[in-house]
Amino acid sequence: MNLLFKISCGLFVLCAKAGKEESGCIINTFLQQTAVPETFSITVNKRNFSHDLVEQSGECVVAILSTETDFETIKRFGMQSGRSVDKFDGIDFKTTSIGIKVPYIKGIMGYFALKVLKTVDMGTHTMFVLSTVENKAFVESGDALTYDYYQNFIKPKPEIKTIERTEKWVCKICGYIHEGPLPPDFICPLCKHPASDFEKVQ
């Protein structure tokens, strides 16, 4: 049993804006740190565009996902870069009190609008320690999406017939599966780890 997969965490959409640039990404590292004062933390990969936007603006919004989340939402925010696409294009959104957009679609239970108090360098990632400016629930009830639930019930299962035909590579870090040959400069679209962290599915 891989104990790393047994460290429970949720799944969230981190939204951020700096100047005219605005984006979002999927994170699984939102945690309440202290109750008095109410502080939180997020840890974000430095390669993510949203990371830079949080760093530049000192602000962000974290939306809490429910088990009603569609895989399309994970793909939209987690599997493409905000450097090349507008992740809010074609979906409903609200603009929070700090001017940052938050998706207003199925699966979004509500959000915390947050201000950076402190940054901690974690090597490949930055941890931001945050205080709340505003929080708002979009729904009356619902079950929060955990990373475990996502892996078991939302992420599409690979189809057996294509496994037999196509070369597949699995990211040892996050479990993302790439189909076809793996270029040496490949970066995992989900967790941003390099090709060296992939192994061929036999």
Add this chain to the structure above:
Amino acid sequence: MNLLFKISCGLFVLCAKAGKEESGCIINTFLQQTAVPETFSITVNKRNFSHDLVEQSGECVVAILSTETDFETIKRFGMQSGRSVDKFDGIDFKTTSIGIKVPYIKGIMGYFALKVLKTVDMGTHTMFVLSTVENKAFVESGDALTYDYYQNFIKPKPEIKTIERTEKWVCKICGYIHEGPLPPDFICPLCKHPASDFEKVQ
């Protein structure tokens, strides 16, 4: 809906030792921070005895709980102080490679033995950033215990007939219920918040 309760997290036993002193406590703040190198974080209330032991020794063990965990285990490690009782008294345990005991009982799925890399002052709490020395699974499979699952399925429900007779106070931070009058110096046995964070159940 209280969005704070929708930030998913697990439940863990933090075990620590300094000199001859050894203890453990319940935490819900164990998270993987980075994959390369593999780092983790825990955030621990400064009032906890285990906090001081981690700070003094620079080492700890985090055991991962499963949904098989008994409420007795939560009470043993989470609702009494290691300053006055030996939390390992009367239960099976293993001694890890770094010399720290870990409970070896129903509900413990395995553990990470960890070394402190960095400490971050979070006010009421300290965050410890850690690297792994060893990890070991005790079981082949199982579902990790989340804080949400604990609240819904493991924590005993208050009995309606006693609510009618006895004064009750609920901790606004963690939901712990105290029966009877609340002394002004009362400290929540679960989250260590003071009497001012309790409100009377009507």
